[in-house]
Amino acid sequence: MAILDQDKYTNINQDVAGFDNLSKFDVFLQNNRYLDPMISGYSFIFVTKPMLFLYPYKPASSASNIEKLAYENMTQDPVFSQFLVTEVMNNNDKFLIEQLSYYKGMYPSQYLRSNFLPIFTNRVQSFPTLDITLAQNDNFETRHGFRMPLPTHKNESIGSGSLSIMCQETANLDFMKMMTLWVNYITNITDGTFHANPTMVKNGVLDYAVAIYYFVLEPDGRTLKYWSKYTGCWPTSIPQANLSFNRGQQTAVESEIQFVYSSKEDMDPSILEDFNRVSLNFFEKVMIDVQDDDFSSVRKSPLLSKDGIKTGNKNYIKDIRGPLVFYKNSGMETSGNSTELLSKFELTFGIDTFKNSFISNKLDQNDYLFNPEEFFSSKLDE
Secondary structure (H helix, E strand, O other), X not given: OHHHHHHHHOOOOOOOHHHHHHHOOOOOOOOHHHOXXXXXXXXXXXXXXXXXXXXXXXXXXXXOHHHHHHHHHHHHOHHHHOOOOOOOOOHHHHHHHHHHEXXXXXXXXXXXXXXXXXXXHHHEEEOOOOOOOOOEEEEOOOOOOOOEEEEOOOHHHHOOXXXXXXXXXXXXXXXXXXXXXXXXXXXXXXXXXXXOOHHHHHHOOOOOOEEEEEEEEOOOOOEEEEEEEEEEEEEOOOOOHHHOOOOOOOOOOEEXXXXXXXXXXXXXXXXXXXXXHHHHXXXXXXXXXXXXXXXXXXXXXXXXXXXXXXXXXXXXXXXXXXXXXXXXXXXXXOOOOOOOOOEEEEEEEEOOOOOOHHHHHHOOHHHHEEOHHHHOHHHHOO
């Protein structure tokens, strides 16, 4: 009897309710108090930079024709000419035009090394997600009008579509100015007012299109639960409606940024590899040695491994400032918690994420931040 009682209470401190939820019926919710619900509100978006054919610095006489054409674009439209460095009214506006420009060589400071537009990540208020739906056809119609629906494909829900990003506007109207430059550039390229970038034309690249990554995390702010990528995105409007006047109302302005996209992908680990390529300025194709496997293993991906990134990123070390995603085996195979992740993807931000001394003292920066000099110390010495 003692042995039976001992077996009965052996796992009393182990949370197996999550596994029981998948393997047993609990219709009266007897184990409900042990289950952890999915908590929303821990999400990030990352918008990559466009490469607009703009150059706000007056080129020298010895400058290339490419720079001269890009500068000429700036002088063809009064909206753009006010963003020339000799005409710009504040440092924020100067930064905006530099951040949108194709030309990386003019970046003299440490602030323009990221391939993302951090203002979207920092100021986003809401981001809509869309369901994946399976289309169907009605077949085998009888003379009485009965039909049998059969599934076909999901292409309609992962193909082109639209999305909106709600962001809190800044005092400098950074979002409105950025969209003004971006949308007007697309218009001027389309109607021939601006020169197109010859290199982009030759390679068949839309220089105004970007990618948008969306990550849903656990409350720890690190562990990825869901991720998606929207490819071929560009803005479709300039958010001016929220600047309307209502007497007596003084509220923070939120701007709804409208985008269209060409395709949508979800939960594919190659999205995370691509995200790291963007953050690392590392666009060369990385071959994965799958050995005897007949598929590309996530565990062996050099772009999701710290050691793999160290080996393959020698030439891009100084430009790293963006976030990265790492694959991590937590070694919790013996955990009593059935919902504990044995392996997971973790999001790590750049070293400049926490500048507030109170926050930096309260949080373990080693878990959240990515210090490229420390990370690549072995390679920097070579």
